Amino acid sequence: MAENVWIVGIHMTKFGKHPELDTLDLGAQAARGALADAGLRMRDVGVLAAGNLMKAAAGFGQQLQKQIGQTGIPVFNVANACATGATALRVAIMAIRAGETDTGLAVGVEKLSGAGLLAGGSRVAAGDTWAPQGRFGAVAALDGRVGTETMPGVFAQIGMEYDHKYGGADFELFARISEKNHAHSTLNPLASYQKRFTLEQIMGDVMIAYPNTRPMCSANCDGGAAAVVVSESKLRTLSLEQQRRAVKISASVLTSDPWQEACQVLPDVNTLTRRAAEQAYEQAGVGPDDLDLVELHDCFATAELVHYDNLKLCPPGGAVDLFKSGATWRDGSMPVNVSGGLESKGHPVSATGIANIWEVATHLRGEAGDRQIAGARVGLAHVIGLGNACGVHILEKAAA
């Protein structure tokens, strides 16, 4: 049995617009922040896992080393869509569990502000004559002619599919989920938006892809996050203060899609999330009722609803009732996205999967300030990258 892995340092930059900072500045800020929080140096670290999508082919991890310390350690450049940050962390954890090193650093960073709508990539300039291309033998671009390839459109359908299956979800319900997350972010000084929206403002804003209006979509922004993880035996060599603030990684799971009918017609974000959650609860030896807070991948308001169900925060089909009960507000029995979530905190893609772990860890340490969930001991962080990849981590507070 491999030994437990602990977070000893973790940091998240302010999310938002950082015109004066480049990707390396944000990555260095996150990495050096996490090292300072851990009380460790790059020379203590045995593996670096670096996540960035916009510069994935440029050797981001090696570039980052030149800003934070070149020590010759192995670098794993990681790209796994919106699950990139969680994947980087998972790589560092695997290296420690494999016994290759006792200390790892995972970094995720993205500069996205002003990036606009992501996807819609298959529309190319029309040629002179029709010529079938690609695996569908298409003579013209398919986006807009055979459904939609935009993220807001894909996730809108995922929410509507839940409504078709179980009923009860409509435009207003999805808008109320967004209202919750925007309300939550008013307590988070690192969030991209810290502004409360009324239900009327959300429903009356610009429609992107029904039923998701603009504030119901994740905010493209800049940001970075990083974590330093160590083996349990390494932890025991650190100071009592470091041990007291350490957060136990009770489960670390990454899944992809098992084949399902229709999973390549509309991405199936449900099956792999359910599997990841089941594996995580089993690894951690905890159940959904033990969770004090959850940060889940609300890339769109429609996505948050289905993940209540996928993460088993409610019985199958019970997501609408769970939300209507008020349970997922910060003063409810199952607080979800008290950071503001991707809709309000923001979604600098590769940073997201570590930033949600920073949020949970900060509550478990009792350091979340005005938005602290009192007495938080166990939390779950979830991300989805379309394609698909799903990361679920369960974290626990150090035993006194």
Place this chain on the structure above:
Amino acid sequence: MSARVPLVDYLVLAGDPHLTAHECTACGARFFDRRNACAACEGEQFRQVDVPTDGELRAFTIVSFAAPGVPVPFVAGVVDCGGTSVRANVVNTPADPEHVRVGMKLRLTTVPVGVDADGVEAVGFGFEPAS
């Protein structure tokens, strides 16, 4: 008589227009795009099967904001055609939530895409309300 080509190779225009799929002979999984092996069972043999032209709308969105050159608004959805899920636009109905609902019955129809320099017309497909 002007020539016509389908927008995608899984659309059959001759006779009654319909879609076809590559069906794995071992497990029955269906795919619209070319496959090297079956994603469900790793089988390597496929046969062509016709997909029913009647279906039920299982999920949809009304896209109001899209990549440059894509006309909006339009309705994108997933249609359950006798157990085979099809990605398509919902056409010939107003693009608003009063006219488009999950569970509505639909049937396949063809949609003009355009004419190329040789006068060849490309024809796509969509699903329209069945009643």
